[in-house]
Amino acid sequence: MGHLVLGGMTNAEQTSVLITGGNKGLGFEAARRLGEHGWTIFLGSRDEGRGRAAADKLADSGANVVMVPLDVTSDDSVSEAVRLVRQHTDRLDVLINNAGAPGKVVAPADATVDDIHSVYDTNVYGPIRVTHAFLPLLRAADHPRVVMVSSGGGSFAVVTDPEQPVSKMHELAYSSSKAALNMITVRYAQALPEIKFNVATPGEVANRKFAATDMNHHTGELTVTEGTDSIVELAMIDADGPTGIFIDRLGPVAW
Numbered sequence: 001m002g003h004l005v006l007g008g009m010t011n012a013e014q015t016s017v018l019i020t021g022g023n024k025g026l027g028f029e030a031a032r033r034l035g036e037h038g039w040t041i042f043l044g045s046r047d048e049g050r051g052r053a054a055a056d057k058l059a060d061s062g063a064n065v066v067m068v069p070l071d072v073t074s075d076d077s078v079s080e081a082v083r084l085v086r087q088h089t090d091r092l093d094v095l096i097n098n099a100g101a102p103g104k105v106v107a108p109a110d111a112t113v114d115d116i117h118s119v120y121d122t123n124v125y126g127p128i129r130v131t132h133a134f135l136p137l138l139r140a141a142d143h144p145r146v147v148m149v150s151s152g153g154g155s156f157a158v159v160t161d162p163e164q165p166v167s168k169m170h171e172l173a174y175s176s177s178k179a180a181l182n183m184i185t186v187r188y189a190q191a192l193p194e195i196k197f198n199v200a201t202p203g204e205v206a207n208r209k210f211a212a213t214d215m216n217h218h219t220g221e222l223t224v225t226e227g228t229d230s231i232v233e234l235a236m237i238d239a240d241g242p243t244g245i246f247i248d249r250l251g252p253v254a255w
């Protein structure tokens, strides 16, 4: 079982998805869930060893999975990833830009461009790099979808709500990177109506809950399965579904 697509093109009936940062956390859980639906999973991982281990685990449980070495901060790595995916398929139905970096929490007064640059390279330039490179494959699909994994911390409404803990967490890099990602998603959605571009946040914004992963040292109260509900929902929207929306697992989130 598994590896059914290796060496061949994907079946035209089979939905394909590329997930960045698919080796662990929410990306891995999204890969597991969509694999259970019979989708072909292109599992992106910047570290080949970690990616291989994750892909083998999914293949062992019967998923069609291809590990794709993919560092979203590298143009060369992204080009190589396109080349590899093209060896298996001539179209990509879904792209999930999930890879993300939290950065260090540095107080705004102390934050330098250096502190911020690497976070933007991953969370802002990363999704642009990957989306731009995969547009031709996405455009070849019947009803392509792009899911951007953002955060409640990227919402002006949430960050300016004194009831939200994030309003008291003083930092620049992560929240502003996700705010930029939100705007970038809206702008893609407006310009490319033939592709659905939507934003998912893994938490429950109204309940101030997030999902336990390495990124938050497993302090989240939600499981990774709950954390991926919004991601999976947006990956699976049909041809007359929405574009340019921002949701968590409970429903719409204010920008």
Ligand SMILES: NC(=O)c1ccc[n+]([C@@H]2O[C@H](COP(=O)([O-])OP(=O)(O)OC[C@H]3O[C@@H](n4cnc5c(N)ncnc54)[C@H](OP(=O)(O)O)[C@@H]3O)[C@@H](O)[C@H]2O)c1
Pocket (backbone or CB within 6 Å): 020, 021, 022, 023, 024, 025, 026, 027, 045, 046, 047, 050, 070, 071, 072, 073, 098, 099, 100, 101, 122, 149, 150, 151, 152, 201, 202, 203, 209, 210, 211, 212, 213, 214, 215, 216, 220, 227
């Ligand atoms: N957990 C939550 O409740 C929560 C809340 C809001 C937003 N998010 C967002 O959800 C997404 C997934 O995070 P997570 O909670 O699942 O955290 P995680 O377990 O730390 O996973 C992060 C993933 O991103 C990958 N990554 C980081 N930099 C990369 C790069 N340059 N190229 C490719 N992959 C890279 C990591 O790869 P390595 O293993 O190689 O480091 C890992 O696979 C992120 O965008 C995060 O901001 C999560």
